[in-house]
Amino acid sequence: MNAPKFTNPLNLVRDDRVHRDVYIDPAVFELEIKQIFNRSWLFVGHDSQVPNAGDFITTRLVNQPVIMIRHDDNTIHVLFNRCPHRGAKICEHLSGNARPLRCPYHGWVFDSNGRMVSSALHNDYDRPTVSESDLNMTTVPRSVNYRGFVFASLSHDGPDFEQTLGPILPAIDNLVDRSPLGEVELIPGIHKHVCPGNWKLQLENIQDAAHPPFIHAASNEAGTKGRLDEFRMRAEDVMYGNNNAGNTLGESELGTFPYGHSYLASIPIRLKVSREAEREYKMALEASFGSDKTKAILSEPRHFNIIYPQIMLQSQFRTMKVLRPVAVDRTEISVYVFRLKGAPEEYDNVAIQFANATNSAASIILQDDLVTFANVQEGLTTSASDWVLFTNGVGKDIAGVEGSFTGKGFTELPMRNQFSAWREYMSGNPVGN
Ligand code: FES
Ligand SMILES: [Fe+2]
Structure with missing residues (x-):
């Protein structure tokens, strides 16, 4: 049976699944621009x-x-x-x-x-x-x-900045606090990609703990065995713990907040720097903030934060991806890398190498994902089924304070949370879910 004609967008989203029209219908996309992107921050x-x-x-x-x-x-x-x-x-x-x-x-x-x-x-x-x-x-x-x-809203009305982003702003704080001077600056040069997929595919993917062992199998293998020489960058030169990262995703915690924001807790990857640089950096942080705060800043456990609807921030890696919807099947992705003012230069170099290894045009990791978005976009045009499933973890989400939830491992909680916010924005009155 063919998909029903799009009438009320709110009917396209259920608790554990969404209608494929949310990814492929240009009329839905137009409404998303009006209701979500033209009103959010x-x-x-x-x-x-x-x-x-x-x-x-x-x-x-x-x-x-x-x-x-x-x-x-x-x-x-x-x-x-x-x-x-x-x-x-x-x-x-x-x-x-x-x-x-x-x-x-x-x-x-x-x-x-x-x-x-x-x-x-x-x-x-x-x-x-x-x-x-x-x-x-x-x-x-x-x-x-x-x-x-700098954030902006194209709308005079709508929820204010603190109300909308408040619960996820600690992700930005943690990035900035990692600078001994309490300031970061953009390292010149932005990786830009345009992918033939709907914007939501990128956002869902970034906290999808179930996909790396499969779609990134080749990159994991290359990283594990140090076979990335031909790409002029070696993941093992840049990161600690890459080998086991995929295996621990199933244990990671995921947390969500109202307005579609979420985080994926740490996986055992951290950037490599020399002992001297690390010592110098910690001393500078402690001189600015004291040892307790320094410890708290450096042990912040998040791997990825989503600031709905367009930012994917890795505070500890100083990398931020920002998406821009171009068409129903086209999305621009920009990748920014930040310098921690007052940190040794080595910290800049390793952050740039990390961004190159994971998010440049030559990164086999990013390319795995971009190819997959195109793949999904095309699969969704078939009339095989109208529904896309986010059933993993349903009923197991643990409610926290002020509309937050947590789940573990392969739960599809972040996607359900994004669509919960999507429904509210599309209804014309986002008030937090
Ligand atoms: S001076 Fe700007 S369009 Fe004429
Ligand atoms: Fe991926």
Whole structure:
């Protein structure tokens, strides 16, 4: 029997399964953009990308071009990359310094907070029909700089930043706290991938403890036996414990929070550094925070955090993946690596090597996953069954405080949690589940 025509999206999600239309129906995708991505808090960039007044980066919030720019008063502004005159994009470069911003089309000039400074033909616009705001660039409705991580929301309304992200913000705190100076900065260079799969496939995959022994069997084998030389990077040079990592996933704890956030607890992988560098680093941390706090920071047990709907953060590895939905079957994935200010340089090098080994275009681990997303996307077009199952662990989720849950091993709790948030966003009123 063919899939029923999409009528009410809320009927596409049940407690232990979802209808395949959530991955393949362009109408569902359009509604997701409107209800989820245009209303939630999205990552724009890191403030270290714009250290000086006038520095900017350009990016996209979902499909809308925006500029993140530092103003003279040191505040960071997120502006739509659109001229108020006739709509041209004002910044055409990925990054740079623009003091002032000048539209390439007819030369209107704007301050770094978006206020119009002058136009060649300003007098023509100085009429009663044109208001001041008509002449300024438009600021993205809401933005927050959280410890250097700039988030924005395309909607004026909706849950506030703390309410929505509060329970998962300790993941960002743990990354930043690992710096002896309490600050991180982006290491220049971002890995970017576009994969032929729905955005939710990436998010589900990142905390899917059941897939590595199968889809990553070849990479695990290569890592175990040190056969990655031909890829110019050796996983065993970068990490401790890679050999057994896959075997311990079944014991890992998974935890979820309202609004779709979750974490997968530690697996026995940690980055290799020399003893001298480790000693120097710990001393610097202890000098800043004392030994108890240093211990707490370094023993934080999470392997992966999901900040729904688009961020996958590995605080201890200083790596962050951010997804951007492009089409129902197309997703852009950006990979960022952070420097811990005040830590020995070796820490930067090993974090870069880790990101290269796990998330670069040459990484066989990432490629395993990207190929799988394309594979699933195509499998879901068959009329074999309308349902995708997330039954593993159903009934065993353990309720915690304030809407949190935990489970163990191969539970599909994070996926069920994501779809619980999905339902709430799609209903038009996300209030936490
Ligand atoms: S479109 Fe920008 S000045 Fe005309
Ligand atoms: Fe994977």
